[in-house]
Amino acid sequence: MVRLHMKEVLVGVLRKPDSTALEMARAETFRLIGAVLTCLNAHPLSKEGWCPACDSADCGLRRDVRLALLPFDHVVDQAGRHRLSS
Numbered sequence: 001m002v003r004l005h006m007k008e009v010l011v012g013v014l015r016k017p018d019s020t021a022l023e024m025a026r027a028e029t030f031r032l033i034g035a036v037l038t039c040l041n042a043h044p045l046s047k048e049g050w051c052p053a054c055d056s057a058d059c060g061l062r063r064d065v066r067l068a069l070l071p072f073d074h075v076v077d078q079a080g081r082h083r084l085s086s
């Protein structure tokens with residue numbers, strides 16, 4: 001269900017008229033932030049930077065979120081192509 005919703009948002013933002021895409025993007029921003037914070041709350045870091053969920057100082061979730069939030073110029077697929085380049 002989440003994947004379908006995210007797919008609909010992505011397709012809408014990329015393919016709908018600008019006014020509709022802007023409205024969709026604005027509506028989703030707060031939901032996206034809430035979802036990321038909810039995920040991060042499940043991986044709280046200690047004062048020393050240790051994640052008990054990952055049992056590591058290199059929290060896998062935080063690393064994945066950090067990579068997912070890189071600017072588009074830095075987002076490449078497994079073949080090394082930019083995901084959103086035309």
Ligand SMILES: [Zn+2]
Pocket residue numbers: 043051052053054055058059060061062
């Ligand atoms: Zn973690």
